[in-house]
Amino acid sequence: MVKVIDKPLSVNPLKKSQVLGAVTAFLGIDSCMPLVHGSQGCMAFTKNFLTQHFREVTPMQSTAVFDIATILGDDSNLHDGIKNVIEKQSPKIIGLVTTGMTETRGDDTKATILRFREKYPEYGDVVIVPVSTPDFKGDAETGYGEAVAALLETALSCLNVKKYNTKKQVNILSGMHSTAADIDWLKRLMADFNIEAFVLPDLASSMGGQVTRYYGLPEEGAPLERIAKAGGADFTIAIGSCMERAADVLLEKCSIPYKKFDTLTGVKATDELISWLIDYTGEPVPEWVQIERKRAVDAMLDAHFSFGGKSCSIAAEPSLAYSLGRFISEELGVKLQSVVTTAKEGNFEKLNAEHIICGDMEDLEEHLSDSDFVLSNSNALNICKRKGLPLYKVGYPIKDMLGHFHRNFIGYIGAMNLTFDLGNICLELDIEESHRI
Amino acid sequence: MKLRLQALVNEPDCDHNQSKTEKQKKEACKKPTPGATAGGCAFDGAQIVLLPVADAAHLIHGPITCCGHSYNNRGTRSTVGDMHTYGFTTDISEMDIIMGSESKLKESIIYIAEKYKPKAVFVYSTCVTSMIGEDIERVCEEASSEVKLPVIPVDSPGFSGSKNLGNKFAGEALIKHVVGTAEPEDIGKFPINLIGEYNIAGELWQVEPIFKAVGIDILSKMTGNAAYEELCFADKAKASVVICSRALIYIARQLKETHGIPYIEGSFYGMKQIKETLLKIASIFESKELEKNIESYTSKMEKETYKQLKPYLPALKNKKVLVYTGGVKSWSVLYQLEELGMEVIKSSTRKSTEEDIERILEHFDGDESALMPKGDGKTILNLLKEHNASLLLAGGRNMYTAMKGQVPFLDVNQERLFAYAGYEGMVELAKHITYTLESPVFEVAHSKAPWEVA
Numbered sequence: 036m037v038k039v040i041d042k043p044l045s046v047n048p049l050k051k052s053q054v055l056g057a058v059t060a061f062l063g064i065d066s067c068m069p070l071v072h073g074s075q076g077c078m079a080f081t082k083n084f085l086t087q088h089f090r091e092v093t094p095m096q097s098t099a100v101f102d103i104a105t106i107l108g109d110d111s112n113l114h115d116g117i118k119n120v121i122e123k124q125s126p127k128i129i130g131l132v133t134t135g136m137t138e139t140r141g142d143d144t145k146a147t148i149l150r151f152r153e154k155y156p157e158y159g160d161v162v163i164v165p166v167s168t169p170d171f172k173g174d175a176e177t178g179y180g181e182a183v184a185a186l187l188e189t190a191l192s193c194l195n196v197k198k199y200n201t202k203k204q205v206n207i208l209s210g211m212h213s214t215a216a217d218i219d220w221l222k223r224l225m226a227d228f229n230i231e232a233f234v235l236p237d238l239a240s241s242m243g244g245q246v247t248r249y250y251g252l253p254e255e256g257a258p259l260e261r262i263a264k265a266g267g268a269d270f271t272i273a274i275g276s277c278m279e280r281a282a283d284v285l286l287e288k289c290s291i292p293y294k295k296f297d298t299l300t301g302v303k304a305t306d307e308l309i310s311w312l313i314d315y316t317g318e319p320v321p322e323w324v325q326i327e328r329k330r331a332v333d334a335m336l337d338a339h340f341s342f343g344g345k346s347c348s349i350a351a352e353p354s355l356a357y358s359l360g361r362f363i364s365e366e367l368g369v370k371l372q373s374v375v376t377t378a379k380e381g382n383f384e385k386l387n388a389e390h391i392i393c394g395d396m397e398d399l400e401e402h403l404s405d406s407d408f409v410l411s412n413s414n415a416l417n418i419c420k421r422k423g424l425p426l427y428k429v430g431y432p433i434k435d436m437l438g439h440f441h442r443n444f445i446g447y448i449g450a451m452n453l454t455f456d457l458g459n460i461c462l463e464l465d466i467e468e469s470h471r472i
Numbered sequence: 473m474k475l476r477l478q479a480l481v482n483e484p485d486c487d488h489n490q491s492k493t494e495k496q497k498k499e500a501c502k503k504p505t506p507g508a509t510a511g512g513c514a515f516d517g518a519q520i521v522l523l524p525v526a527d528a529a530h531l532i533h534g535p536i537t538c539c540g541h542s543y544n545n546r547g548t549r550s551t552v553g554d555m556h557t558y559g560f561t562t563d564i565s566e567m568d569i570i571m572g573s574e575s576k577l578k579e580s581i582i583y584i585a586e587k588y589k590p591k592a593v594f595v596y597s598t599c600v601t602s603m604i605g606e607d608i609e610r611v612c613e614e615a616s617s618e619v620k621l622p623v624i625p626v627d628s629p630g631f632s633g634s635k636n637l638g639n640k641f642a643g644e645a646l647i648k649h650v651v652g653t654a655e656p657e658d659i660g661k662f663p664i665n666l667i668g669e670y671n672i673a674g675e676l677w678q679v680e681p682i683f684k685a686v687g688i689d690i691l692s693k694m695t696g697n698a699a700y701e702e703l704c705f706a707d708k709a710k711a712s713v714v715i716c717s718r719a720l721i722y723i724a725r726q727l728k729e730t731h732g733i734p735y736i737e738g739s740f741y742g743m744k745q746i747k748e749t750l751l752k753i754a755s756i757f758e759s760k761e762l763e764k765n766i767e768s769y770t771s772k773m774e775k776e777t778y779k780q781l782k783p784y785l786p787a788l789k790n791k792k793v794l795v796y797t798g799g800v801k802s803w804s805v806l807y808q809l810e811e812l813g814m815e816v817i818k819s820s821t822r823k824s825t826e827e828d829i830e831r832i833l834e835h836f837d838g839d840e841s842a843l844m845p846k847g848d849g850k851t852i853l854n855l856l857k858e859h860n861a862s863l864l865l866a867g868g869r870n871m872y873t874a875m876k877g878q879v880p881f882l883d884v885n886q887e888r889l890f891a892y893a894g895y896e897g898m899v900e901l902a903k904h905i906t907y908t909l910e911s912p913v914f915e916v917a918h919s920k921a922p923w924e925v926a
Contacts, residue, residue, distance in 0.1 A: 043579035044531070045563040047544070052537040074599050074630035075504055076513025080541035083869060087545075087887070092849060092872045099504035100631055112506045119507030123848075135535035136599040136631065139569055170535040171600065172566050249849050249876040414544050417557050434545070 037379055038392045047396035047414060049350050050377040051431060052170030053178025054134055055081050056211055058095055059431075060182035061130030061164075063209075063236025065258040068126040069095040070116055072144065073134030077170075087434040089242045094252050096120050100137060108140045110147050117151055121158050124251045127259045128190075130182060131165045138169035162259060164189045174377040175431065176352045179211040180277035183235060187284045190262040202231040203316065204268035206291070208282055209234055210275025212355035212430070215243035216443040217299075224446070227321040228312045233261055233268065235281075243440065266291070270315070274299060274445075275354030276382055297354070297382050299445035300453070301362035302331055327447035334451045338458030339368060345461050346370035350399040350411035351430040357383040358444070359410055359429065359453075364388070367454065369461075373402040408460050425460045504634065510822065510846065510869075511798070513630030515598050516542070517638020520886070521720065522594050522626065522645070524670045524695040525703065526550035529590040531560040533577050533608060534598030538630070539563070547672040547887045552699045555590055564600065574606055578615045585619035591700040592622040594645070602629035622700070624649045636825075639719030646694070646703060647726045654704035660689030662757050665712040665727065667735075668720040669893075671696030672886060678894030679715075679740045682773075686750060686765040694723065707731040711756040713738055713749065719825075740893045742807030743774050777895045781812070784902040787909060788812045794856055795819040796844065796866040797884050803831035805865065805884065808892070810835070812902055817859040818844040849873035862909060878917040880908040 054071060058081055061069040071078040078097035085093040098116035113131075120129060131144060144165040152159065166185040168178045205225060209218055218239035225232035234257065240246075241256035265285065271293035273282040282293040294311060298304045305328070309320060347369050349356050356376045364371045364387050371388035379393045390402045399411065400418045409419050412430040419426040433439040443449040515538060523530055523546055532539040543559025550556055562580050564573050581593055593615075597608045609625045616623035626645040628638055664683075669676055676696040683690055692698070692706035706712075712724040712735035724735035734756050738749025747770040754762040792815050795805060802824045806816050819832045821843050829843065836842035844855065849870065856864060856879055864874045867885035874881035882905055884892070892901040 043562070043576045043583055045536070045539075045559075045561050046584075047559050048536060048540040048561060048563065050536050050563070051540050052535065054537055055541060070507065074513045075509050075511060075634070076516050076599075076630040077537050078509070079512040079516060080537060083545070084541045086869055086872060090872060092876055096507050097504075097509050098506045099509045100506075101503045102632055116506035119505060123508060134537065136603065139600050139603055169566070170537040170540075171564055171569060247876070249853050249873055251848060251850060414559075417544065417554070 036391070037384055038390060038394075039379065040392065040394050040398050045395045045397075047418075049375060049395050049399070049411075049414075051084075051175040052135075053168035053173045053175065053181065054132055054170050055084065055431070056175035056178030056180070057130065057132040057166050057168045057182035059085065059175070059211060059238070060179045060186070060236045061128075061132070062093060062095075062253050063238040063241050063256040064128060064130070064186065064262070065241070065254060065256045066126050066252050067128040067130055067256070067259075068120050068124055068252055069130045069132055070098065070120055071095060071132045071134060072098045072113060072116070072142065073100055073136045075099050077134040077136065084432055088432040089440060090437070091242050091244065092250060093242070094124075094250065108142065110150055113142070113144065113147050114151050114154065117148075117163065118155060118158070121161050126161065126252050128162045128164060128186075130186070131163055132168050132178075132182070133166070134168070135170040138167065138171070162190060174352065176211050176275070176277040176354055176377070180280045183208060183278065183281040184284050186235075186262065187265065187281055188288070190259065191266045191284070191288050202229060203270070205230050205232050206265045206268045206271040206285060207232050207234045208271060208273045208278040209236065209238070210278050210354050212275060212352065212358065212444070213238070214442055214444060215239035215440045217445045217449065219243075220443055220446045220448060224312070224321075224324065227324070228316045228318045230312075230316060233257070233265055235262065235265065270294070272296065275358075277354055298358035298361055299449075300358040301366045301450050302328065302335070302447060303366060304358075304362070305445070305447050305450065324447070327451070331447040331451040331454070334454040334458075335366065338454050338461075341458055341461035341465050342367045342369050345407045345464075346372045346405060347408050347410060347457075348373040348375070348399060348403050348406040350375040350396060350409070350415055352376065353378045353381045353383050355430055357381070357386065360386040360388065362450065362453065363410075363457070366450070367457065369457070372404050372406040373399065375399045375402070407464055408457070425464075427456060427460060512635045512638075514632045514634065514638035514641060515596060515628045515630040517635035517640075517719070518596060518626050518628035518642040518645075519638070520546070520635065520670065521639050521642035521695060523556045524548040524550065525592075525594070525698050525700055526556040527553035527590060528592040528594055528700045529555050529558065529560055529584045529588055530594045530596070531562070531577075531580055531584060532596045532598060533562045533573075533601045533606065534564060534596075535600055536561065536563050538596075538598045545887060546670075547885075547889065548670050548696060549674045549677075550671065550697050552697060553590075555588070558588075560584055562601075569600065569604055572604065572606065573601070574611050577606065577608065577611050581612070581615040581623055582619055585615075585621050590621070592624060594624050594626055596626045596628050599629045599631045602627070602631075622650065622653070636719045640722045643720055643723040643726070646706075647723060647730075650700075650703050651727070652704070652707045652731075654701060656691060656702075656705040656708050659691055659708050659710075662688045662711075662753075662759065662762060663691040663709045664688055664753060665692045665694060665706045665709040665724075665733070666690050666696075667694040667712055667714045667723055669693065669696045669715050669740075670886075673888055673891040675740075675891040675893035675897065678891055678896045682740070682746065682750070682769075682894055686769050687762060688750075688753060694720070707733070709733055711735065711753060713753060715739055715749070739804040739807070741801075741804040741897070742811050743770070743777060743895065743898060744811065745804060745807050746770065746894065747774075773895045777898055780899045781902050784899075784906045785813055787906050788814050788902060790815055791863060791909065792817050792859055792861040793863045793865055794844070794852065794859070794861050796852055796864065796870060798822055798824065798867070801884060803828055803835060806832065806835045808898060808901060809865075811898070812905070814863075814905075816842075817861055818842050818855060820844045820846075822846045849876070853877040853879070863905060878914060880905075880911070880914065882908060
């Protein structure tokens with residue numbers, strides 16, 4: 036049962052808006068400018084947040100809806116915004132993200148875009164992807180999923196879909212919680228199973244530090260030409276439940292079957308993926324994968340002495356909370372005290388936790404009970420300091436730590452890393468306890 | 473709203489405003505360009521000013537973006553409380569928009585008052601709650617009488633303008649609802665209000681000892697490390713010192729008009745500036761004693777500081793810097809860099825008032841080519857290259873622009889961890905510039921990979 040604590044406000048929100056999710060998704064697309072349709076702050080806060088999180092240049096723009104324009108609600112801000120972005124930055128795609136403000140005003144962005152097309156036929160080759168992401172509903176993950184779905188809907192319908200080579204083509208829809216290391220791991224795995232994989236969005240390439248020059252637009256993420264061709268793939272893998280909407284678009288429009296993996300964190304979850312790959316491709320399992328599994332299991336054996344009797348709490352977006360919660364409770368044997376997340380329903384309901392709460396960091400703080408450690412984003416640090424608990428940083432934002440985006444959380448390697456990291460936290464607690472006189 | 477905006481935008485104490493032609497006036501109030509904007513909204517600006525008041529809670533009445541993406545992210549430090557690290561928001565939903573959320577707002581205020589026991593609650597309106605016509609002023613009044621705490625409405629919808637305007641909204645809220653509501657116990661001999669210092673990374677603690685040493689008492693800090701209570705008796709000070717924001721001249725002017733408190737503008741970035749600012753204060757008090765104290769203290773501190781700077785100065789000498797920052801910093805930091813022996817090639821004018829620009833020009837002997845208009849990362853990097861500059865000094869959002877260009881960088885933004893004010897800050901600044909300039913990483917970054925070598 037998901038609990039919602041009865042209170043009129045949110046204290047130290049865990050939730051981030053759909054705007055953040057949608058913008059993040061668009062940052063993983065090559066030559067795509069996220070354009071936030073709202074007042075300057077909606078974009079500025081989001082930009083600041085993501086710049087700190089990724090430690091990268093995070094291109095995005097705002098339609099800067101301003102006073103009189105707000106009340107009148109005409110096309111001018113949106114048209115000027117699109118036009119200026121095209122003229123200054125020459126994007127191939129514009130990800131048009133709405134906000135609570137423009138949604139309250141009742142903007143019909145699709146109609147506005149049609150009028151833009153009529154007025155400026157010279158910009159006809161720039162793909163404009165409208166996505167409705169008011170911040171008075173949903174959360175970052177829904178915004179992220181909606182953006183990818185909208186992108187596919189727009190890009191697939193406006194460009195020819197062509198099958199282009201003989202290898203098996205698989206679309207990988209990577210969820211918002213995927214790190215660069217996770218995405219790279221999947222790419223390598225797919226390649227070694229002789230699959231031509233296409234990762235969408237590809238934040239590893241755009242925000243993973245491989246672009247070594249200044250950019251006014253995200254570079255080297257998933258390119259438009261390739262997105263259009265996603266419609267010609269043989270299969271789609273969706274990672275995390277928020278990617279199901281996008282997988283449905285590919286199924287409905289192009290009849291591409293898909294498999295959804297709610298989690299790829301842990302040995303069991305990775306086994307599930309590898310089994311599927313064996314069945315699907317008939318290829319042998321690459322040696323490095325076999326080695327990684329042995330190492331993960333060995334790590335878990337070594338560490339299990341410290342996990343018994345421990346409990347932890349998690350505060351994260353639904354897909355991430357589920358992935359971590361399942362691995363920690365079902366494979367490491369750490370008890371889940373409280374899982375706080377940002378949705379009222381989802382697969383996380385299945386977790387074996389004392390409390391499952393749709394709420395905020397205050398709820399986390401008040402339901403920690405006898406937790407030994409906490410998994411959450413940087414905003415939980417104050418709580419953990421107050422309670423004297425170790426914090427293992429996951430989710431958004433991670434602003435006080437280097438290299439989080441280059442850590443593996445999925446695959447056997449992810450299981451091994453998590454086991455070591457969390458095992459070390461518990462080992463330290465044990466040593467401290469044992470040395471206490 | 474429109475009338476109120478006009479009143480706030482119109483700054484009679486700014487000479488330029490009076491002598492401006494219609495066209496110039498229009499330009500100054502230029503709207504942001506859709507698709508080519510930078511910087512935050514009015515709500516952001518209001519929050520920057522008030523958030524340092526850490527024994528008061530800050531409740532944001534709006535949907536999740538406004539608070540969810542911004543809380544617990546200011547570099548401001550406080551010893552009076554930790555409420556500035558909390559994010560309180562009504563997190564309004566679709567249903568709240570349809571049905572109205574004034575009762576939710578009131579309940580939220582009561583919840584905070586009972587549970588967190590702050591000294592006051594600041595309530596910020598945002599775009600959506602402003603558009604649906606929520607009467608936060610009335611709700612605050614009602615809640616205030618119920619919880620027996622000051623509950624201050626800050627009318628700050630983001631769409632009304634830039635951060636600068638938001639600074640004024642915050643000032644307006646302070647003047648209207650806070651200043652003049654309490655009596656101080658002891659005001660000291662030379663009591664001042666320190667306006668526009670937010671204690672970022674603890675900069676106030678570099679400035680406070682200077683005041684103390686010369687005998688000036690800071691009665692009300694607006695708002696770095698301020699307790700709510702001290703804002704209430706700002707009207708009892710004998711002078712106001714505006715040190716960081718032209719936008720907060722509003723408060724100083726109101727204090728002058730309604731309470732006859734004269735004000736001066738100054739800066740604590742750079743030794744020359746420190747001395748000048750202190751002497752300006754002394755002239756308000758018309759005190760020879762103060763003047764004497766200042767003269768002897770500053771000359772002692774300057775000597776001491778130069779001694780501490782000595783090891784760093786050779787590495788900084790004649791190095792070229794591009795300053796890309798906003799408002800007051802666009803000129804105040806120039807003096808600091810000059811004193812470190814560095815050469816500023818250009819300074820940005822975004823978010824700067826005309827007064828700020830005039831001061832930049834003063835520094836460059838009127839050479840307008842030294843002004844750098846708004847530009848994106850590419851413009852910045854091109855300028856650095858063109859002038860063969862060694863360092864970019866800018867806010868955190870441009871940090872990664874510099875890293876992409878593989879250029880040494882110094883962060884002067886709100887979230888930074890290091891403090892650069894006062895005498896101590898000068899040394900700190902010299903150290904940190906030296907660290908980035910001399911880091912071996914740039915040599916590695918500029919080297920070619922083996923497979924790239926011809």
